[in-house]
Amino acid sequence: xxxxxxxxxxxxxxxxxxxxxxxxxGRGDTTRTLTLLSPLPNATELVTYxxxxxxxxxGSLRIHILYAGHAGRRDWETATIxxxxxGRADLGAAGTxxxxxxxxxxxxxxxxxLLIDSYQLEGRVLSSPVARRMLNAVTPLGxxxxxxxxxxxxxxxxxxxxxxxxxxxxGTAIGTQQSQLADxxxxxxxxxxxxxxxxxxxxxxxxxxxxxxxxxxxxxxxPRSHLAGNVNLWPRxxxxxxxxxxxxxxxxxxxRILTSAGASVIPKLTxxxxxxxxxxxxxxxxxxxxxxxxxxxxxxAALRHRVNSAYVELDHNGGxxxxxxxxxxxxxxxxxxxxxxxxPCARIAxxxxxxxxxxxxxxxxxxxxxxxxxxxxxENWGHWTFIFDHGHFAITQENAQACTWGYGTYTVTxxxxxxxxxDGGGEAPNxxxxxxxxxxxxxxxxxxxxxxxxxxxxxxxxxNFRARPWHRTSTTPATSQMSRRCPPPKQALAx
Numbered sequence: 407x408x409x410x411x412x413x414x415x416x417x418x419x420x421x422x423x424x425x426x427x428x429x430x431x432g433r434g435d436t437t438r439t440l441t442l443l444s445p446l447p448n449a450t451e452l453v454t455y456x457x458x459x460x461x462x463x464x465g466s467l468r469i470h471i472l473y474a475g476h477a478g479r480r481d482w483e484t485a486t487i488x489x490x491x492x493g494r495a496d497l498g499a500a501g502t503x504x505x506x507x508x509x510x511x512x513x514x515x516x517x518x519x520l521l522i523d524s525y526q527l528e529g530r531v532l533s534s535p536v537a538r539r540m541l542n543a544v545t546p547l548g549x550x551x552x553x554x555x556x557x558x559x560x561x562x563x564x565x566x567x568x569x570x571x572x573x574x575x576x577g578t579a580i581g582t583q584q585s586q587l588a589d590x591x592x593x594x595x596x597x598x599x600x601x602x603x604x605x606x607x608x609x610x611x612x613x614x615x616x617x618x619x620x621x622x623x624x625x626x627x628x629p630r631s632h633l634a635g636n637v638n639l640w641p642r643x644x645x646x647x648x649x650x651x652x653x654x655x656x657x658x659x660x661x662r663i664l665t666s667a668g669a670s671v672i673p674k675l676t677x678x679x680x681x682x683x684x685x686x687x688x689x690x691x692x693x694x695x696x697x698x699x700x701x702x703x704x705x706x707a708a709l710r711h712r713v714n715s716a717y718v719e720l721d722h723n724g725g726x727x728x729x730x731x732x733x734x735x736x737x738x739x740x741x742x743x744x745x746x747x748x749x750p751c752a753r754i755a756x757x758x759x760x761x762x763x764x765x766x767x768x769x770x771x772x773x774x775x776x777x778x779x780x781x782x783x784x785e786n787w788g789h790w791t792f793i794f795d796h797g798h799f800a801i802t803q804e805n806a807q808a809c810t811w812g813y814g815t816y817t818v819t820x821x822x823x824x825x826x827x828x829d830g831g832g833e834a835p836n837x838x839x840x841x842x843x844x845x846x847x848x849x850x851x852x853x854x855x856x857x858x859x860x861x862x863x864x865x866x867x868x869x870n871f872r873a874r875p876w877h878r879t880s881t882t883p884a885t886s887q888m889s890r891r892c893p894p895p896k897q898a899l900a901x
Contacts, residue, residue: 438660439468440652443498445486446604447473448623448836450682450781451555451644451675452499457780458667458674467663469497480601481507483584491548496652497664499644501557503585510543511723515730516554516643518720519591519713520706522734523638523745528556529676530741532643533669536733541645543726549647553668556675557642558617558683559746564632569613570701572596572712578612588615588640591716595709615639618748622686622841627696635687635698635748637709680746685866691751692826692843698750706745763818764852765794768880768887777873784808785838786870793899795883799825800898801840802832802889809833809891812840813898821850822862832892848872 444452449471456469472495476482483504490498502513515521516537522528531537532554541551562569562580569575576596582588583606589599592615606614608626621627646668653661690696701709721728769792778786788805800813810832816825824847830840847865851858855878861867879887883899 437466437468438656439470440497441495442469442471443474443486443490443495444471445474445476445483445500447477449499449644450678451557453781454675454678455553455555455646455667455671458671459663462667462670463660463663467660474498477604480603481584482604487547490647490649493649493651495649497552497646497648499555499646501584502554502643502645503583503587505544505645506586506723508544508547510547512540512543512726512730513645514587514720514723515727515734516540517585517587517640518731518734519587519639519716520637520710521731521738522641523559524743525556525559525676525680525746526743527738527741528559528641528643529672531734531737532556533672534733534737536730536737539726540730544645544647545650548650550650550653552646552648552664555644555646555668556672556679557644558619558679559638559641560615560617562613562615562634562637562639563621563626564613564634565608565611565628566630566632567612568632568634568697568699570634570637570699570709571705572708579610581606581608581611581614581616583615587716587720590719591639591713594713594715617642617683618690619682619686622689622843623837625841627690627693629695631696633687633690633696633698633748635700635750636745637701637706638745683746683748687748688845689841689843692845694751696751698748700747700750760797762796763794763816765799765816765818765823765850765857766796767878767882768793768884769857769876769878770887771874771876773870773873777870779869783836783838785810785834785836786868787873789889790876791888792876793883793885793888795899798899800885800888800894802892802894804889804891808835809889810839811889811892811894811898813894818850823848823850824865828898829895846871 442452442456452471456471460468474486474489476485479485483500484507486498487500487504487508502516505513522531537554544551567574572595578597579600580592580597581602582592582599583602592599600611605624606616608614608628614626720731771790773787775782775787784805784807785803788803791802793800794816797815799816802811810830812827812830814825814827816823824845827840827842827844829842832839846868847862848859848867849862857876859872888894
């Protein structure tokens, strides 16, 4: 629960269409509301950007995010760009990988294979003049470039074998998403690229290029699968644009706010993306299905050498692409930042208390939508029931939009508790139910039958579970108090 990691994880859908208008609200002043079309239903980057616009403007400019809804198509980002051009929303976003279909080829430099290989480097590049120059290329499309937002790094996932040397790719079928450059790169490695929809699958594939949080959220870590922990193929940044006609109705101050927010949010987003990646890797390691491999320097160099033909194709795009590549390579040399890397999965000790604990019993909590934070996920607020019983726990949550369950094991050490989820499910419109392997820790403070949870430094302590104090309704497990609409499975509290 709390947020769909990475693909993060967040969705805000509003029943709005077309261009935004003026309304009275916010802090009592007239507020301009703009719609922003998202190609993904889980766009943490865009939620964070919208929050930054609200902050910078003091509430005078706000953004409502609309999901474009092209999930079944393999060209869903292209379709989203067409929608923005057609005025379906004031603003919009699409991955850098999709713009070559519109002749904007210099953006491909941001997806050059194995070039931008860390979140720090991605942030530096997107904050540099080279990124600002790239945005000018969308003008002939009837759009105005506002910024390029950092996205997750994509790594190779092998269904049954590792993907760290060129030989590992030979003769394989590897899933890709809406990227001619990714297809060309995989062909250079000897693989056959297979285009995937927004939510990819693994049927008939040997592997997939995907972000770690997406592998976790979509449960793509099959038994005996392999993840190349330090092979960062390319990032997936979002190009943020405005429909030129809608943009012309904004004041100069509002235009500056939209651009400033795109720039100022870059460091925050690179930190979020890296954090989501580490959290997701921990989740899939705890599930125990996957091996995280590490390529040696020699193997990384061999991969880079084998994909040189993709760089030759990029150079054919013209002088602007060549100049952008040269600028990024210079930034990389000067920064001298090692590739982002995930540690191999360690052996996970059992996380369960065997005896009775101070948490044992049945608890409830009721929270409003604001408890779900800026992302507003329906799975993160409502009526909660918590049962803790000798090292096993089960949770249900429900409101009009969602009804979810989760269960697992827990430990209590002093005034700190750690939960490890075995599974989660229910009615989850944003796919934000708890996932197997998620681990959360909280500091606890109890007074009579009231329990307050707070965050633990260095651990994951989701706000939705600690938004308000819990109240104990029974000192024994009372499964009858759990949601009847989405009860957890019978094995949830089995001892």
